[in-house]
Every structure is written in structure tokens, then in C-alpha cells.
Amino acid sequence: xxxxxxxxxxxxxxxxxxxxxxxxxxxxxxxxxxxxxxxxxxxxxxxxxxxxxxxxxxxxxxxxxxxxxxxxxxxxxxxxxxxxxxxxxxxxxxxxxxxxxxxxxxxxxxxxxxxxxxxxxxxxxxxxxxxxxxxxxxxxxxxxxxxxxxxxxxxxxxxxxxxxxxxxxxxxxxxxxxxxxxxxxxxxxxxxxxxxxxxxxxxxxxxxxxxxxxxxxxxxxxxxxxxxxxxxxxxxxxxxxxxxxxxxxxxxxxxxxxxxxxxxxxxxxxxxxxxx
Ligand SMILES: [Fe+2]
Numbered sequence: 213x214x215x216x217x218x219x220x221x222x223x224x225x226x227x228x229x230x231x232x233x234x235x236x237x238x239x240x241x242x243x244x245x246x247x248x249x250x251x252x253x254x255x256x257x258x259x260x261x262x263x264x265x266x267x268x269x270x271x272x273x274x275x276x277x278x279x280x281x282x283x284x285x286x287x288x289x290x291x292x293x294x295x296x297x298x299x300x301x302x303x304x305x306x307x308x309x310x311x312x313x314x315x316x317x318x319x320x321x322x323x324x325x326x327x328x329x330x331x332x333x334x335x336x337x338x339x340x341x342x343x344x345x346x347x348x349x350x351x352x353x354x355x356x357x358x359x360x361x362x363x364x365x366x367x368x369x370x371x372x373x374x375x376x377x378x379x380x381x382x383x384x385x386x387x388x389x390x391x392x393x394x395x396x397x398x399x400x401x402x403x404x405x406x407x408x409x410x411x412x413x414x415x416x417x418x419x420x421x422x423x424x425x426x427x428x429x430x431x432x433x434x435x436x437x438x439x440x441x442x443x444x445x446x447x448x449x450x451x452x453x454x455x456x457x458x459x460x461x462x463x464x465x466x467x468x469x470x471x472x473x474x475x476x477x478x479x480x481x482x483x484x485x486x487x488x
Pocket of ligand 1: 241
């Protein structure tokens with residue numbers, strides 16, 4: 213993984229007065245075979261719909277983040293599909309792994325997307341890997357925690373957004389809360405050492421949520437394919453539509469965000485499916 217920060221300054225003239233727009237897409241769960249489905253939903257088609265909406269309505273972008281579960285079948289071809297699809301978007305894209313991913317394949321297929329720190333004027337985004345190989349739950353290793361601490365320490369005047377895959381606090385869904393980040397206290401310890409973090413975004417839960425962790429706003433974002441029902445004790449798919457998140461960074465540290473959905477009609481999810 214590349215640890216040197218990438219600085220996206222080419223479009224902005226006055227860095228300390230510039231606003232930045234970042235989009236988050238998450239959990240596309242692509243397959244090698246673009247005809248394959250997840251719970252009856254063709255994940256390639258729904259991602260295409262999301263990207264078409266972005267192309268149509270969100271042309272002024274500084275970057276796009278893909279926050280895990282890029283693939284569903286661990287195949288090299290699924291990552292190539294994602295890379296090719298994202299070429300349609302006129303902005304750099306950055307990837308971080310989820311529980312379904314193979315980081316070595318992500319790195320091999322799209323090395324320039326594997327940044328850990330993105331600088332946007334007086335903002336930075338720190339992308340962390342919460343994956344535990346072979347497991348569904350998340351964990352922040354000492355290496356990731358040290359990287360976060362160092363990005364915050366070296367940029368005390370930069371407002372910071374954290375991005376990772378797993379949720380850092382329970383979301384009132386028993387089955388999902390058993391597979392959340394397993395060491396949120398370690399994350400909290402780093403967060404409380406600094407005062408320049410403005411928010412956290414994650415994927416994994418396949419639903420839109422806003423809550424707080426360590427007094428920070430946390431935003432969960434719908435998958436680009438199948439959604440999970442909020443508040444469910446056992447696995448339950450939802451008929452809500454695929455979507456993505458828009459994040460606007462202001463020079464004073466203000467962070468504004470909203471979710472955009474595609475399609476009008478409910479999703480025709482296979483309700484007999486008992487897990488993913
Ligand atoms: Fe997922």
C-alpha cells in the first residue's frame with residue numbers, strides 16, 4: 213500500500229478558502245461474471261445505475277471513495293470490472309478493503325487507488341483497513357492505529373475525515389453488531405488525543421445511518437447493490453434502493469453530507485435468502 217499522501221490541488225486555486233466535494237460509494241459486491249446476482253440483484257447493473265447518476269448530476273468532484281466489499285467472489289476479474297467502470301467518472305478514485313476483499317489483488321490491479329491519506333486543501337481523508345483476513349468482523353491493527361495517529365499529529369491544522377469499512381459502534385441490529393469493529397476503544401483512544409477530526413464514514417451495514425462515536429458524527433452509507441433492514445435482529449434484506457453519499461468539505465471545518473438513491477421502485481430482493 214502507498215503511504216505517501218496524495219495531494220489533490222490541481223483544480224483549486226486558493227486552498228484555504230476552497231470547498232471540496234467527495235463522493236462515497238460502498239459495498240458494490242461485484243462478481244467475475246457480470247451476470248451474477250446477490251440475493252436476486254445484479255450487482256453490476258445496480259453499480260452502473262449509481263455511476264450513471266453520478267455522471268449525470270455530480271460532475272464537479274474532487275475524488276470518489278470506495279469503502280470496502282468491492283468484490284463478492286474474491287476474483288481478480290471483479291476488481292478489473294470495478295476499475296473499468298470507475299473510468300467513467302472524471303475524478304480520482306480511492307479504495308479500501310472490506311471483509312469480502314483481497315487487498316493484494318486490489319493493490320495489484322489498481323495500485324494508485326490504494327492511498328492511505330488524501331490531502332484536499334486544509335482537509336485530509338485518512339483511509340484505514342479494518343479487515344481481519346478470513347473473518348467478517350473488523351479490527352484496527354496497531355499499524356493502522358499508528359498511521360492514523362501520525363496523520364493527525366503531522367497535520368494538526370487540517371480538518372480530518374476518517375474512512376473505513378466496519379461500524380465502530382452498535383447500530384441496534386443484533387446480527388450486524390456481532391460483526392462490527394472489534395476494538396473501538398483503541399480507535400477512541402487515538403481520537404481523544406486530537407481535536408482535528410470532523411467525522412467518520414463507513415460501509416458494511418448496507419444502510420444509511422447517522423449517529424455519533426466519541427462525539428463525532430458517523431455516517432453509514434447504502435450499498436450500491438442490496439440493502440440490509442435497519443434494526444433487524446437476524447439477517448434481513450431490505451427493499452430500499454441502492455445509493456451513495458455526497459460529502460461537502462468547507463474551509464472552516466464544516467462537513468455537510470447527504471445520501472442519494474437511484475431508482476424509484478422498491479428493490480425486488482430474494483427474501484428466501486438467509487445471509488450474504
Ligand atoms: Fe458488504
